Amino acid sequence: MAQTGFCDSRPLLDLHKKAEETRVPLRTWANACSPKERWTQVEDFATRGAFMTAEQDHRWVLHGLHMSTEDGFMGYSVPNARRSSDCWEEPLLWRISGLQHMLVPGLLRHEMELAMSKLGLIYDRTYAWDIFTTMMRSQLHHTFSSAELPGAYSEKMLAILIDWLIQVHEVLHFSEETLYLTVYLLNRAVRLLKVSISNLQLLGVVCLFLAGKKEECLLPEVSELCHLMENTYTPHQLLRMERRVLCGLEFELSYTPPLHFLLLSTCIAQCSNQMVWMARYLLELSLLEVQCVVFQPIHLAGAALQLARCVLQEPPTPEGETAWCVSSSIFVGSEATLLAIMRILALAAARAPIGSTRASFLKFRTEDTMYVSKHPALMTAPSLLKVPGLQT
Incomplete structure (x- = not known):
C-alpha cells in the first residue's frame, strides 16, 4: 500500500454497490479535516496528446486512430504521434514492460487520472501518474525467477492451503488486497524459510496475520487465529x-497486487459490472496456480481481463472498443505472455467446480458477484479452449 499510494480498498472493490453505500477513503477524510491551499495544475491538452480533448464527455472523439485486432488483442496506432516530454518524462513502460512503443501516452495518462479519481484512490489528480509509474517500477520486484517449490512441498499441498486461507479471509471480512498480499508473503516464505510440512498451516496464518497488520484497521486476536486452526498451535x-517470518523477509512487506492493475484497466476500458466480476474471479484463481508466480502483476491482470472479455462476448460498441484500445495499450508487446497466462487461467476455471479447491468458485457464484463462476463457458475446458488464441 505504501508503495502504490492507494487509499482504502473498500470503495475500489465494491463496484456493484451504489455510490452512496461506498465508504470515503481514509486519506480523503484526513485531507478534508485540514484543508490546504493546493495548486491546481492547468492541463495543456495540446501538449498532452494531439487526440485528447478537454471535455470528458467527448474524450473518445479521436481522429486518425487505427484499430487492430490481430491475434485477438485490440491495439491502435497513431501516425506521426508526438511524445511530449512534459507528459512522458521517462519512457517507463517501454523499458519496464518490454514495450517497444507506447501509443498516445498523454491520452493514457489522462484516462489513468480519471480512473483513479473515479475509483476514489487519490485526493489530488496531480499525483495519479506518479502513483502509476511507481506501481510499474515496484512490480518488478514481486515476481519469482522459478515456479519450482523447494523441499517436500507440492503444488497441490500449497493450493489446498491457499484455498483454506481464502475461506478464512472471507470469515474475517478482510479486504481483497490482504488476500493477495497474504499469498505473496506465503510464496516468499516457503522459498526463503525452512518450514516443516506440519507447520505449513501455521505459516499461512502468520502470513495472513502480517498482511492484515499492513492492510486492515481491525485485527482478530491471536487466540482467535489459533481457534481457526482448531488450537493445533x-x-x-x-x-x-511471526518473528521468524519477519526476520526471514527482512521486514519487507510491500506489494503491488495485480488487482489494482485490473480495476484500473476495467475502469479505463469502461467494462460492465459482469466483466469486472468475471475478471476478478479469473484473477483470484491465479493465486492457486504456482506457475503464475513468475509473471508480473500487470500481465496477470491483463490476461484475466482479456479472458473475461473473450468468455462473455459482450456486443462491441465504437466507444467501448476505443476505450479498450487505450486500456490495453499498456500490454502491447506482451501478447505471448498474456496467452500463456490465459491458458493457465482457462484450465483453472474449468477445474474449479469439480476440484478440491473450490473456495473461489463458491465465493463468486453468489448474487452479489453476478454468478460469474457459474457462467456456462467456464464449466468445461473445451469451451474455453475454443477461445481464439487458446487452442492446444
Whole structure:
C-alpha cells in the first residue's frame, strides 16, 4: 500500500454497490479535516496528446486512430504521434514492460487520472501518474525467477492451503488486497524459510496475520487465529513464527497486487459490472496456480481481463472498443505472455467446480458477484479452449 499510494480498498472493490453505500477513503477524510491551499495544475491538452480533448464527455472523439485486432488483442496506432516530454518524462513502460512503443501516452495518462479519481484512490489528480509509474517500477520486484517449490512441498499441498486461507479471509471480512498480499508473503516464505510440512498451516496464518497488520484497521486476536486452526498451535508458537517470518523477509512487506492493475484497466476500458466480476474471479484463481508466480502483476491482470472479455462476448460498441484500445495499450508487446497466462487461467476455471479447491468458485457464484463462476463457458475446458488464441 505504501508503495502504490492507494487509499482504502473498500470503495475500489465494491463496484456493484451504489455510490452512496461506498465508504470515503481514509486519506480523503484526513485531507478534508485540514484543508490546504493546493495548486491546481492547468492541463495543456495540446501538449498532452494531439487526440485528447478537454471535455470528458467527448474524450473518445479521436481522429486518425487505427484499430487492430490481430491475434485477438485490440491495439491502435497513431501516425506521426508526438511524445511530449512534459507528459512522458521517462519512457517507463517501454523499458519496464518490454514495450517497444507506447501509443498516445498523454491520452493514457489522462484516462489513468480519471480512473483513479473515479475509483476514489487519490485526493489530488496531480499525483495519479506518479502513483502509476511507481506501481510499474515496484512490480518488478514481486515476481519469482522459478515456479519450482523447494523441499517436500507440492503444488497441490500449497493450493489446498491457499484455498483454506481464502475461506478464512472471507470469515474475517478482510479486504481483497490482504488476500493477495497474504499469498505473496506465503510464496516468499516457503522459498526463503525452512518450514516443516506440519507447520505449513501455521505459516499461512502468520502470513495472513502480517498482511492484515499492513492492510486492515481491525485485527482478530491471536487466540482467535489459533481457534481457526482448531488450537493445533498455541499463541506462543504463532508469535514465534511471526518473528521468524519477519526476520526471514527482512521486514519487507510491500506489494503491488495485480488487482489494482485490473480495476484500473476495467475502469479505463469502461467494462460492465459482469466483466469486472468475471475478471476478478479469473484473477483470484491465479493465486492457486504456482506457475503464475513468475509473471508480473500487470500481465496477470491483463490476461484475466482479456479472458473475461473473450468468455462473455459482450456486443462491441465504437466507444467501448476505443476505450479498450487505450486500456490495453499498456500490454502491447506482451501478447505471448498474456496467452500463456490465459491458458493457465482457462484450465483453472474449468477445474474449479469439480476440484478440491473450490473456495473461489463458491465465493463468486453468489448474487452479489453476478454468478460469474457459474457462467456456462467456464464449466468445461473445451469451451474455453475454443477461445481464439487458446487452442492446444
